[in-house]
Amino acid sequence: MRQFLKSTQFKIFVAVLLALLLGTVLAVVGENDTSPFTAVVGTVFTPMQKAAGFLSEKVHWFAESFSSARYYQSENEALKERLAEYEDRLADYDEIKHKISSYEDMLGVKETNRDFALAPANIIGTDTADLFSSLIIDKGTSDDVQINDPVVCGNYLVGIVKKVNPSYSVVQTLLSPSLNVSAIETKTRETSYVTTTTALSENGSCMLAGLERMTAVSPGGLVVTSGIGGVYPKGLIIGSVKQVQESEYDLTSYAVITPGVDITALEDVFVITDFSGQGIEQIAG
Amino acid sequence: MRLTFEKERTIKRAVFALLVLLTALFQHTKGAFPTIGGAAAWLMVPLLSAIALQESSVAAMAFGVFGGLLWDVASPAADGYFAIMFCILTFVSSTLASFLLQRNLPTCLLVTGVWLCLFALTHWLFFVVLRGYDAAGMLLLRRYLPSMLYTFCLTPLYYFLVAAVSAPAKRKSVRRV
Numbered sequence: 490m491r492q493f494l495k496s497t498q499f500k501i502f503v504a505v506l507l508a509l510l511l512g513t514v515l516a517v518v519g520e521n522d523t524s525p526f527t528a529v530v531g532t533v534f535t536p537m538q539k540a541a542g543f544l545s546e547k548v549h550w551f552a553e554s555f556s557s558a559r560y561y562q563s564e565n566e567a568l569k570e571r572l573a574e575y576e577d578r579l580a581d582y583d584e585i586k587h588k589i590s591s592y593e594d595m596l597g598v599k600e601t602n603r604d605f606a607l608a609p610a611n612i613i614g615t616d617t618a619d620l621f622s623s624l625i626i627d628k629g630t631s632d633d634v635q636i637n638d639p640v641v642c643g644n645y646l647v648g649i650v651k652k653v654n655p656s657y658s659v660v661q662t663l664l665s666p667s668l669n670v671s672a673i674e675t676k677t678r679e680t681s682y683v684t685t686t687t688a689l690s691e692n693g694s695c696m697l698a699g700l701e702r703m704t705a706v707s708p709g710g711l712v713v714t715s716g717i718g719g720v721y722p723k724g725l726i727i728g729s730v731k732q733v734q735e736s737e738y739d740l741t742s743y744a745v746i747t748p749g750v751d752i753t754a755l756e757d758v759f760v761i762t763d764f765s766g767q768g769i770e771q772i773a774g
Numbered sequence: 775m776r777l778t779f780e781k782e783r784t785i786k787r788a789v790f791a792l793l794v795l796l797t798a799l800f801q802h803t804k805g806a807f808p809t810i811g812g813a814a815a816w817l818m819v820p821l822l823s824a825i826a827l828q829e830s831s832v833a834a835m836a837f838g839v840f841g842g843l844l845w846d847v848a849s850p851a852a853d854g855y856f857a858i859m860f861c862i863l864t865f866v867s868s869t870l871a872s873f874l875l876q877r878n879l880p881t882c883l884l885v886t887g888v889w890l891c892l893f894a895l896t897h898w899l900f901f902v903v904l905r906g907y908d909a910a911g912m913l914l915l916r917r918y919l920p921s922m923l924y925t926f927c928l929t930p931l932y933y934f935l936v937a938a939v940s941a942p943a944k945r946k947s948v949r950r951v
Contacts, residue, residue, distance in 0.1 A: 505839060527854070530847055542804060546805070615848070617816055618816060666905075
């Protein structure tokens with residue numbers, strides 16, 4: 490044993506382990522949450538992953554084109570059923586359109602977006618060991634992306650940049666319990682924060698936590714970012730209230746929110762690299 | 775054309791490096807490798823355990839660090855976690871294989887099983903329990919366990935692949951002895 494501990498192999502092992510630990514420490518104290526080793530490997534690896542993502546998409550399309558006639562027949566029947574369903578839904582279309590229009594007016598989204606500096610990004614991968622739908626995007630510090638930049642799809646909030654490298658970034662989504670977003674419910678103007686639990690995350694939901702027990706927030710209400718804290722711009726849509734429940738642990742209630750976009754099905758997003766008020770803490774009220 | 779042992783070994787290691795790279799691409803590219811009931815395969819684990827059984831401890835560790843860094847690239851978890859984890863696992867497994875273990879499929883299954891347990895439990899401990907998330911036990915059963923089982927089932931595939939790549943260099947090494 491003593492001989493093994495004195496061997497060159499063991500010394501190399503200890504040296505590599507210490508170097509990796511040093512890299513991790515540098516990542517923790519650094520600005521970008523990335524170790525120098527990962528930055529180097531990531532810069533080489535990301536273009537390959539981008540190409541792999543493109544190929545994967547094409548292969549899926551190619552495989553689908555070989556489906557049998559029987560498959561098309563059953564698909565045709567399914568489509569007919571869906572068409573009938575959509576005809577029913579069309580009746581509600583005007584009403585929904587009106588609602589969306591009023592939401593847009595109410596939020597002033599178009600006005601707010603003028604100060605946004607946006608970087609379009611493709612989603613090139615995920616981490617299979619991560620339980621909360623984190624995303625890898627193909628934009629990094631070379632595109633002015635910085636840690637804590639908000640990530641959106643249209644006017645919907647997707648998450649925040651958690652880790653950034655020159656050519657790629659890792660995004661923590663609304664489905665991560667680590668994420669807290671200061672938010673406001675538009676109908677009642679109640680201000681609180683959006684987060685999630687592991688159980689809600691499993692169902693693709695998050696929650697507006699810390700509401701008063703007798704809250705006026707009700708199903709159907711729209712939850713948007715409040716802009717407090719200067720991390721997220723004001724008025725980004727987080728989602729709509731599905732139900733309101735009383736907390737088991739304290740005297741508060743929480744509203745279960747269905748995110749406005751299906752985060753697991755996204756293909757591309759925008760990173761807001763700059764907006765008016767970024768980094769400036771605002772006082773609620 | 776007859777290749778020397780050193781050349782065979784170089785080719786073998788180049789193929790291993792390529793396998794690690796391709797596995798990382800498969801693992802992290804959306805839709806590239808199928809998930810079963812939401813359970814994703816951690817392909818890097820059986821690959822690196824199979825390589826650790828075939829390589830010298832320092833070379834195995836190098837592949838472990840490389841594979842770990844590629845995983846760190848994709849992960850929102852603390853940077854360096856996967857590299858450190860695989861550095862230790864590959865070095866220890868390869869050293870054990872040099873002195874105690876036989877290099878065959880049952881050993882590879884055993885080593886991968888132990889790796890998966892250690893890997894899942896430490897990941898769960900560091901990134902779920904210590905962060906104070908609710909329903910940690912549920913996550914272990916419903917998310918980690920299916921992925922562990924799915925990954926474990928892929929071990930023979932990687933074992934035979936790595937063994938096939940190692941075979942020419944191994945034959946030369948036996949002849950030299």
